Amino acid sequence: MFIKRIQPWSHPDSAITPESAYLNRRDLLRAGAISAAGLILSGLDRSSFADDKTIPPKKKGSSYYPAKKNKAYRVLEKGKDVTLTKESAATGYNNFYEFSTNKEQVKKLVGKFETDPWKLRIHGLCKKPMTIDFSDILKKMPLEERTYRFRCVEAWAMVVPWTGFPLSKLLALVEPTSKAKFVKFTSFKNEKQAPGFKQYSYYPWPYFEGLRLDEAQHDLTMIATGIYGKPLPKQNGAPLRLIVPWKYGFKSIKSIVDIELVATQPKTFWNSLASDEYGFYANVNPKVPHPRWSQASERMIPDNSVRKTELYNGYADQVAKLYPNKTMKKSPRKSH
Numbered sequence: 124m125f126i127k128r129i130q131p132w133s134h135p136d137s138a139i140t141p142e143s144a145y146l147n148r149r150d151l152l153r154a155g156a157i158s159a160a161g162l163i164l165s166g167l168d169r170s171s172f173a174d175d176k177t178i179p180p181k182k183k184g185s186s187y188y189p190a191k192k193n194k195a196y197r198v199l200e201k202g203k204d205v206t207l208t209k210e211s212a213a214t215g216y217n218n219f220y221e222f223s224t225n226k227e228q229v230k231k232l233v234g235k236f237e238t239d240p241w242k243l244r245i246h247g248l249c250k251k252p253m254t255i256d257f258s259d260i261l262k263k264m265p266l267e268e269r270t271y272r273f274r275c276v277e278a279w280a281m282v283v284p285w286t287g288f289p290l291s292k293l294l295a296l297v298e299p300t301s302k303a304k305f306v307k308f309t310s311f312k313n314e315k316q317a318p319g320f321k322q323y324s325y326y327p328w329p330y331f332e333g334l335r336l337d338e339a340q341h342d343l344t345m346i347a348t349g350i351y352g353k354p355l356p357k358q359n360g361a362p363l364r365l366i367v368p369w370k371y372g373f374k375s376i377k378s379i380v381d382i383e384l385v386a387t388q389p390k391t392f393w394n395s396l397a398s399d400e401y402g403f404y405a406n407v408n409p410k411v412p413h414p415r416w417s418q419a420s421e422r423m424i425p426d427n428s429v430r431k432t433e434l435y436n437g438y439a440d441q442v443a444k445l446y447p448n449k450t451m452k453k454s455p456r457k458s459h
């Protein structure tokens with residue numbers, strides 16, 4: 124039987140929210156009397172937050188921006204820099220389920236989210252665990268601008284200039300021990316500041332992610348504190364978020380409050396919800412389809428121009444060596 128692989132963008136927007144739509148029957152029952160339709164449409168039910176206003180990011184800290192461009196990190200096509208995604212698209216079409224599953228609504232719902240002051244705890248298998256103020260991170264870390272490709276598992280993509288620093292520099296501050304093999308990241312959880320925790324109470328909040336230590340220490344792996352030469356807007360994960368450009372976007376956890384060095388592979392938010400759809404590794408791979416759609420091509424926001432997906436999102440030369448023993452596997456769970 125021939126089954127046509129559909130692309131998510133061939134559906135009307137309301138009919139598909141790939142990362143939200145999947146909960147199995149048992150999850151649904153556990154979550155209570157919610158209909159599948161209700162799950163998909165719940166992004167539209169934001170009545171209790173209807174009076175929220177978008178508050179522009181505070182000026183404090185903006186003296187760090189724009190940071191110096193690091194020319195080693197460009198996105199080239201036929202030897203030329205590709206055109207950056209429009210800033211309004213990258214900051215107006217967001218996956219941040221703590222606020223809404225509706226990408227266009229997120230930026231309107233971040234008004235109550237307090238990102239200053241902000242503390243980050245770094246602990247676990249390390250010699251010098253610490254809790255550090257975000258303002259001190261800015262003072263200690265060398266900020267630079269890098270242009271990266273960014274690819275969501277839903278098959279939309281963008282090219283954006285992030286400001287930040289290699290995660291390896293932050294990890295070096297705490298001196299990981301030889302027992303540390305993985306890194307676990309946790310996002311904020313404050314029900315008064317974001318409607319999603321209550322609205323989507325069936326998700327295992329707070330959002331959590333993980334990387335192997337060598338992936339976390341790879342030079343391409345960044346902590347971003349800014350975008351387009353300005354501090355990160357709240358909807359993009361202020362004040363600090365992870366960027367792992369060769370992996371699907373859900374790995375790039377936003378608004379991090381806790382980083383823990385651990386010995387064993389940590390669980391992750393999307394993998395715990397749907398392990399057959401969202402693997403731990405989640406490396407961009409055109410040949411490994413999502414169970415519900417192809418990953419062979421992607422659409423650039425906002426104009427939806429379609430291009431071929433690249434292995435490791437175009438970063439194969441830099442990262443393929445991280446995965447010497449992996450072969451191409453057919454399911455996202457086993458894919459690398």
Ligand SMILES: Nc1nc2c(c(=O)[nH]1)N[C@H]1C(S)=C(S)[C@@H](COP(=O)(O)O)O[C@H]1N2
Nearest residue numbers: 217218219220275310330372373375376377
């Ligand atoms: N805390 C948290 N981090 C998150 C998410 C989220 O819902 N919550 N969504 C992820 C997904 S699916 C994507 S594609 C990117 C989107 O980042 P952007 O809005 O800056 O493009 O953030 C990732 N980080």
Ligand SMILES: [Mo]
Nearest residue numbers: 275276372373
């Ligand atoms: Mo995503």
